[in-house]
Amino acid sequence: MPWMARTLSMIVLSAVTALVLLALVTQAGVVALQRAFPPQGRMVEVDGATLHVVEIGPREAGLPIVMLHGASSNLEVMRRPLGDLLARQHRVILIDRPGHGWSTRALRQDSTPEVQARMIDAALSKLGIDRAIFVVHSWSGALGARLALDHASRVAGLVMLAPVTHPWRGGVGRYNEIIATPVIGPLLAYTITLPLGYFVTETGARNVFLPQTMPDGFVRDSATPLLLRPREFIANAFDLVTLKASVAAQAARYGEIRLPVTIIAGEPDKTVKTDIHARPFAATVPNAKLIVLPDLGHMVQNAVPDLVKAEIETMIGHIASAQAVAD
DSSP states (O other): OHHHHHHHHHHHHHHHHHHHHHHHHHHHHHHHHHHHSOOOSEEEEETTEEEEEEEESOSSSSSOEEEEOOTTOOTHHHIIIIIHHHTTTSOEEEEOOTTSTTOEESOTTOOSHHHHHHHHHHHHHHTTOOOEEEEEETTHHHHHHHHHHHOGGGEEEEEEESOOOSOOSSOSOHHHHHHTSTTHHHHHHTTTHHHHHHHHHHHHHHHHHTTSOOOTTHHHHTTGGGGGSHHHHHHHHHHHHTHHHHHHHHGGGGGGOOSOEEEEEETTOSSSOTTTTHHHHHHHSTTEEEEEETTOOSOHHHHOHHHHHHHHHHHHHHHHHHHHHHO
């Protein structure tokens, strides 16, 4: 029927027009975001990625501290307040994980802790950093564990904040699974994700902080809107949907970790449950110290920065003492 064909054509044309308009809005939004949140450090080329690295604090201050952020974020999440606090006395290296912030990666599928640990290890080698204390949050708990397993000579000690370490029941959100799907995922990422994200980013960030209150200006100060750029949103989705299989594969090796580890987590953390991750990890790793705090949510580095700093400095002191005895 001619009228039905005309109606269908109009619907298709309207849908295509809407997608084109949304794609144009997205590209304009990407330009605006990148002007609002420009890179703050240097770019380090490694095999398969270009990593954005920011160094703060005195360069000649003993063991450097490398800070690695979790999912849906970038290095600014680790800089304020904890990184800045540490940088008063220590050399601090903040890294955007491959595909996040201003770091890029050649392959979206390079999403596993194993691959990203190799890239970060290579970047640190280029920076002339032989050994460091690693401070890792959330998703990067799995990354820190992988660094300790595969690149132990680079890791003097590991401080884990609300870390992901083990497989869990359920998934990582249907939308992430869709975004990681060929064709339809990029179509959505390059059209509706950024415009929609403007309306939900603030609420999502507040929920991660619970039961703590999100600091005023956190979304802006942490450059969180950079996540809404299509290429980063897709990379983040791949990181999330491949994480469970990655930790399931590496969990059997955790007993091999011999370096000092401190884990700080909260009992009511609803993003990464302490009983599924932090407690089993601490029970498996021989030199692990576990601190579980009541009424502490997922954003440990924001909620108790002074405690985290004290634990890092205690670890550095123990390592220095052990080295002095060995010498």
